Amino acid sequence: MYAVIKTGGKQYRVAQNDLLTIERLEGEAGNTIEFAEVLMVGEGEDVKVGAPFVSGAKVTAELVDQARGPKVIAFKKRRRKNSRRKKGHRQHLSLVRITGITG
Secondary structure (H helix, E strand, O other), X not given: OEEEEEEOOEXXXXXXXXXXXXXXXXXXXXXXXXXXXXXEEEEOOEEEEOOOOOOOOEEEEEEEEEEEOOOEEEEEEEOOOOEEEEEEEOOEEEEEEEEEXXX
C-alpha cells in the first residue's frame, strides 16, 4: 500500500518502511509523527483520491534524525565593476521512517 502526503509545501509518495528526507519538523529522534494531509491512498486498482484530502486517512512516521542539507552557494557578480556577493545556505531537514498507512 502507498500514499501521497503533503508536508512542507511538497508532495511525497510513500510506502511502509520508506526513509524520507523532508523539511524540518519539530521534535526529537524517536518521536512519532502523524501526517493528516493525505492526498491519495491505495494499492493496485483500489485507489482513493481525495478532494483535496482523503477523509479518515493518515500516515504515521518515526522521526529518525534532525540534520542539515548540503551547502548551497549563491554568488552574484557584476562584471567590470569589482562587485561580488557570496552567500551560503544550509537547509534544516528531518529524516523520517514511515511506520504505518491507514485509510
